[in-house]
Amino acid sequence: MLNRIFRKNGSGASAPEGKRLYAVGDIHGCATLLDDLVEIIVEDAEGLENASVVFLGDYIDRGPDSKGVIDRLIAFGKAHPATVFLKGNHEAIMLDFLHDPNEMLHWLDWGGEETLESYGLENILGRDGEDLAEELAQKMPGAHHKFLDSLALTHIEGDYLFVHAGVRPGVALEDQQEDDLLWIRGRFHKAKADERPPYTVVHGHQPLKSALDAGWRIDVDTGACWSGRLTAVVLEGDKRRFVST
Numbered sequence: 001m002l003n004r005i006f007r008k009n010g011s012g013a014s015a016p017e018g019k020r021l022y023a024v025g026d027i028h029g030c031a032t033l034l035d036d037l038v039e040i041i042v043e044d045a046e047g048l049e050n051a052s053v054v055f056l057g058d059y060i061d062r063g064p065d066s067k068g069v070i071d072r073l074i075a076f077g078k079a080h081p082a083t084v085f086l087k088g089n090h091e092a093i094m095l096d097f098l099h100d101p102n103e104m105l106h107w108l109d110w111g112g113e114e115t116l117e118s119y120g121l122e123n124i125l126g127r128d129g130e131d132l133a134e135e136l137a138q139k140m141p142g143a144h145h146k147f148l149d150s151l152a153l154t155h156i157e158g159d160y161l162f163v164h165a166g167v168r169p170g171v172a173l174e175d176q177q178e179d180d181l182l183w184i185r186g187r188f189h190k191a192k193a194d195e196r197p198p199y200t201v202v203h204g205h206q207p208l209k210s211a212l213d214a215g216w217r218i219d220v221d222t223g224a225c226w227s228g229r230l231t232a233v234v235l236e237g238d239k240r241r242f243v244s245t
Contacts (some may be wrong), residue, residue, distance in 0.1 A: 012066070013159035013200040014238045020051040021235040022243075023162055025204040025211070025220035026088065027055075029063025029114060033230040034072055036245040041232060044243055048080055053232075054155055056204040056220065057088025057164035057182075061111025063225040067118040070144050087151035088164045089205070091184040095148060098137055101129030153181050160235060161199035165206075169195035189217075202233060211242045 015021050022041050027034050033240075044052040057072060060066035077083045090111065097104040097112065108116070108124065116124050116132065119139045123134065154161040154173070166179040166188030167173065180188075185206055196216050198243045207223035222244065224230040231244040 012238055013065050015158045015160065015235040017237075019051065019157075019236075020045060021054065021157060022051060022232045023054045023056055023202045023218075023220055023235070024229065024232045025056055025222060026207070026224060027063070027069050028058055028061055028090070028111065028225040029066040029069055029073060029118065030224045030230060031063075031065040031068035031244050033224050033228065034069055037075065037230045037232060037243070038072075040243050040245070043194070044234065052082040053080065054084040054157075054162045054202070056162060056202070057086045057151070058090045058204060058221075059088065060094060060115045061090045061112075064114060065118050066115040067144075072185060074143055074147055084155045085147070085151050085152055086155060086162060087182065088150070091148055091151060092178075092182050095149055096132050097129075100134035102197070103129075106131045109233060125227060133168055157200065158235075159200055160202055161197055162202045164204060164216060166201060166203050173197055202235075211244070213240055220240035 022038065022045070039051065042048055055073065059069045059193060073085060077085065092117065093104060093107045093110065094112065097107045113124050116136060119136055121135055121139065153163065163181050165182050166184045167176055169187060169191035189206070201217040203217065203219055204221035206219055207221045208219055208236065209222070211222055211233065212219040218233050218240070220231045220242070222229045222231040222234045229244050231242055232242060234241045
């Protein structure tokens with residue numbers, strides 16, 4: 001049984017005692033919104049001394065400043081070493097593009113063109129994929145390569161599982177596939193009670209007008225690049241609330 005280890009995967013779930021957790025939804029190249037939300041979080045947490053932040057992935061694409069977002073995340077991680085950075089499907093596509101550009105050229109239609117522009121590439125449309133990937137690899141700082149390669153797929157603290165998209169219902173956590181963790185939507189959202197993981201799942205990937213607390217899962221993707229609202233859920237004890245730009 002998936003729930004063979006009892007944990008609270010509903011509204012009674014708790015963060016680790018004495019610790020406040022923030023989980024930030026999809027940023028998608030919106031560096032200014034990231035700045036605004038970080039300011040809100042730092043003020044809310046009174047300096048983050050007894051708190052940590054989990055970023056849920058999809059830092060790049062669509063918005064105007066993917067490079068700036070990664071610059072800021074790297075700097076934030078250096079200043080706050082307890083920060084957790086998860087991989088989103090858009091980071092996965094970007095990495096796939098760097099390794100097999102002509103096969104993954106459709107990344108440009110998913111927001112990759114804006115990401116390439118943020119790294120200083122010009123005259124993108126119509127160019128050969130290998131040419132674009134080579135220029136991107138050259139213009140991307142080494143720290144960005146290292147950051148993208150270091151992204152985790154999941155993170156667990158207390159009764160919470162943090163992941164970009166969700167999990168395959170009925171499949172044990174140790175048997176989950178990366179594609180599901182980064183891409184799954186409807187099958188996860190509609191999971192029956194006996195198919196759900198033994199944690200409350202905190203995720204992004206599915207943009208909503210307002211953040212959702214469904215008890216067993218929490219969706220904090222509020223479509224920043226379209227709505228102008230970047231959101232984080234705040235988890236402390238058994239309490240949950242949201243902060244947003």
